[in-house]
Amino acid sequence: MFSFTLETGAGDGPRCGRLETDHGTVETPLFMPVGTQGAVKALSPEDLLSLRVGMILANTYHLYLRPGHRIIERLGGLHRFMGWTGPILTDSGGYQVLSLGALRRISEEGVLFRSHLDGAPHMLTPEDVVRIQNALGSDIGMVLDECIGFPCTHGEAWEAMERTLRWAKRSLKVVREEVPVTLFAIVQGGVYADLRRACAEELCGMDFPGYALGGLGVGETKEKTFETVETVTPLLPPQSPRYLMGMGTPLDLVEAVARGVDMFDCVLPTRNGRNGTLFTRFGKIQIRNSRYADDDGPIDPECGCYTCRNFSRAYLRHLFLSRELLAYRLNSIHNVRFYQDLMERMRGAIRAGTFPEFRRNLMENLERSEEEEEAPGGQGAQRSRNGGGLWQGVHTRSAEG
Amino acid sequence: MFSFTLETGAGDGPRCGRLETDHGTVETPLFMPVGTQGAVKALSPEDLLSLRVGMILANTYHLYLRPGHRIIERLGGLHRFMGWTGPILTDSGGYQVLSLGALRRISEEGVLFRSHLDGAPHMLTPEDVVRIQNALGSDIGMVLDECIGFPCTHGEAWEAMERTLRWAKRSLKVVREEVPVTLFAIVQGGVYADLRRACAEELCGMDFPGYALGGLGVGETKEKTFETVETVTPLLPPQSPRYLMGMGTPLDLVEAVARGVDMFDCVLPTRNGRNGTLFTRFGKIQIRNSRYADDDGPIDPECGCYTCRNFSRAYLRHLFLSRELLAYRLNSIHNVRFYQDLMERMRGAIRAGTFPEFRRNLMENLERSEEEEEAPGGQGAQRSRNGGGLWQGVHTRSAEG
Numbered sequence: 001m002f003s004f005t006l007e008t009g010a011g012d013g014p015r016c017g018r019l020e021t022d023h024g025t026v027e028t029p030l031f032m033p034v035g036t037q038g039a040v041k042a043l044s045p046e047d048l049l050s051l052r053v054g055m056i057l058a059n060t061y062h063l064y065l066r067p068g069h070r071i072i073e074r075l076g077g078l079h080r081f082m083g084w085t086g087p088i089l090t091d092s093g094g095y096q097v098l099s100l101g102a103l104r105r106i107s108e109e110g111v112l113f114r115s116h117l118d119g120a121p122h123m124l125t126p127e128d129v130v131r132i133q134n135a136l137g138s139d140i141g142m143v144l145d146e147c148i149g150f151p152c153t154h155g156e157a158w159e160a161m162e163r164t165l166r167w168a169k170r171s172l173k174v175v176r177e178e179v180p181v182t183l184f185a186i187v188q189g190g191v192y193a194d195l196r197r198a199c200a201e202e203l204c205g206m207d208f209p210g211y212a213l214g215g216l217g218v219g220e221t222k223e224k225t226f227e228t229v230e231t232v233t234p235l236l237p238p239q240s241p242r243y244l245m246g247m248g249t250p251l252d253l254v255e256a257v258a259r260g261v262d263m264f265d266c267v268l269p270t271r272n273g274r275n276g277t278l279f280t281r282f283g284k285i286q287i288r289n290s291r292y293a294d295d296d297g298p299i300d301p302e303c304g305c306y307t308c309r310n311f312s313r314a315y316l317r318h319l320f321l322s323r324e325l326l327a328y329r330l331n332s333i334h335n336v337r338f339y340q341d342l343m344e345r346m347r348g349a350i351r352a353g354t355f356p357e358f359r360r361n362l363m364e365n366l367e368r369s370e371e372e373e374e375a376p377g378g379q380g381a382q383r384s385r386n387g388g389g390l391w392q393g394v395h396t397r398s399a400e401g
Numbered sequence: 402m403f404s405f406t407l408e409t410g411a412g413d414g415p416r417c418g419r420l421e422t423d424h425g426t427v428e429t430p431l432f433m434p435v436g437t438q439g440a441v442k443a444l445s446p447e448d449l450l451s452l453r454v455g456m457i458l459a460n461t462y463h464l465y466l467r468p469g470h471r472i473i474e475r476l477g478g479l480h481r482f483m484g485w486t487g488p489i490l491t492d493s494g495g496y497q498v499l500s501l502g503a504l505r506r507i508s509e510e511g512v513l514f515r516s517h518l519d520g521a522p523h524m525l526t527p528e529d530v531v532r533i534q535n536a537l538g539s540d541i542g543m544v545l546d547e548c549i550g551f552p553c554t555h556g557e558a559w560e561a562m563e564r565t566l567r568w569a570k571r572s573l574k575v576v577r578e579e580v581p582v583t584l585f586a587i588v589q590g591g592v593y594a595d596l597r598r599a600c601a602e603e604l605c606g607m608d609f610p611g612y613a614l615g616g617l618g619v620g621e622t623k624e625k626t627f628e629t630v631e632t633v634t635p636l637l638p639p640q641s642p643r644y645l646m647g648m649g650t651p652l653d654l655v656e657a658v659a660r661g662v663d664m665f666d667c668v669l670p671t672r673n674g675r676n677g678t679l680f681t682r683f684g685k686i687q688i689r690n691s692r693y694a695d696d697d698g699p700i701d702p703e704c705g706c707y708t709c710r711n712f713s714r715a716y717l718r719h720l721f722l723s724r725e726l727l728a729y730r731l732n733s734i735h736n737v738r739f740y741q742d743l744m745e746r747m748r749g750a751i752r753a754g755t756f757p758e759f760r761r762n763l764m765e766n767l768e769r770s771e772e773e774e775e776a777p778g779g780q781g782a783q784r785s786r787n788g789g790g791l792w793q794g795v796h797t798r799s800a801e802g
Contacts, residue, residue: 037723043727067718074695075695322440324440325442326442
């Protein structure tokens, strides 16, 4: 069972909706914490429930390699395996395959790659990926797509987009003839508006239950990111959910919601938590900073999370500097709560008709941030040359390794 | 406020009691999980409460170096700092100083050492250590003692024991004239019964509120360990609590309780949790073992911990192999619960007068263990040459680094 009901808004502005799945109903705009390997890093299902997380993301590629989808299927599916009763979206692994670089070869048939775990060769076709997601029991699966890097020529982007379309068609065939996965399509096309438009129109013709924007936040400017979102969302059917993959910062979410996006995932709250970077209403703080050495206050006095209700900045700093495992959990609890609160406030503002003020206030508050934002590790760090400041993002589509 | 009430038993057999402190009352025999740096590794105060942990251990040496006892004092003491409302015992750091090896020099005045964090020189006297524990707000503090390694000549053991006695006297002076810390003495003397006897008698003459057995589990045979416990406990005042420092395995606890010990601490449940070694009623299991790859059952079907109620061995194996932070927490929850259950069952058996059967059953069950016990990392691994099998122990007095 899958349905999406649009409650407020239309095709290209901020909108609220309701996603119904076999594992419960969630409200949109929705943020999904990332549980790549079948666990949201440092958090238990109980933690996620108490943080009011509705839906999480897992990764087909990672779970296929370890522990293997057959094992998960035998043990009753991914929900039972990881003890999570809410809905799960699984990313296909297209992005992971891209990041394997020299270890993969893409052909019309599918992707030939070497496992990042043991170097063993594997072949995955778009059809396989649908079947694997069915074995996992995903509430929403994603088509296998061909992700491209940045920069990328128009010709390369066109080829990858065309292949993504052919693969989408093959994936849909498996859904219609074999396994009843709720499968979302992925719009590709790089930063080329004509390709994005062509891709979106073709995919809409195939009638998917939902549409994602892929290949964004990979190095292009933020202006280009949101230009692309603006190009694509008006072309998508208003009654279907739209999902911006792998992004992003609090401001990214607000800007994408302003342009009609319903769903998000990003490793930022959890990865930043593990890096000691904590979100507050007034910007990010680095908990390792010596100014917090005897700061008795919580991360954010208005936050109601377990961490803020019980621990001072001084203690969190001590735990982080001492590399105590508890640090990663307490920080992640706070950051995920920050994201959940942000989504709730956005939904409230959309319903109240005050989203424009909400967006303006948020931007002003975050601009008053006392500390300069720092690029997180991994892909984000690599990209700090391209963006920066408040717009500094991180794209980590489904993969928190 | 501190008092100990013996409820069942006498001086040298299994006994039940009640320890009252400013932060609540706990029942003995008691096991204290180790929170060296102001956090029990991977567990939150909420976790500890739900595991029915009554009292925890922290380390004076570690907290003195980082974040510093002055900061903790300014922030309202260790309880408030770490968000733990129950009682806390702090070890003095004598054992940590021993393990610094070449980085420390012991004189009559105290210990001159270099910080393991940054190499900076520090001098700590027995008086300082009492004052630091007062600043931390410990419910029970320990005297600074001179720990010796194993093996050790009679002469060396005698000298260290004599110094420990002089330091105990100086510590008590600070308690009586300056700061009202509840201070336990530590009986030293290596494996030499005459020294242990002399030390115990001298210390008892000073009238401490509690007595610890130190310098055990450092390489001597298990037979020698418990011979020493048997030598010492009958000499201690029956109305005072006895604490065997840094030990041990489930069998260690039972054997020491049989000889009149009331209190224990050990890193074993948490460290083993992080190593993927899980306790069950029938011995330890290595969760990484491939036999658990699709094992749908809990670690122990009779265990009521969060981990066993919600997750299969297959999932725990997957988390552990994937190095997910959640693995360390879930494993630690189970192992600490195992230790808490063990203590509860022991107390029940003592009260019911069935301790001898309990002890026999436990030993038989653990001997049926399907897997050979493995030495844990660190000190334990080093000592696997000395002991072995079911007796294999780990001494990690107060320090889980």
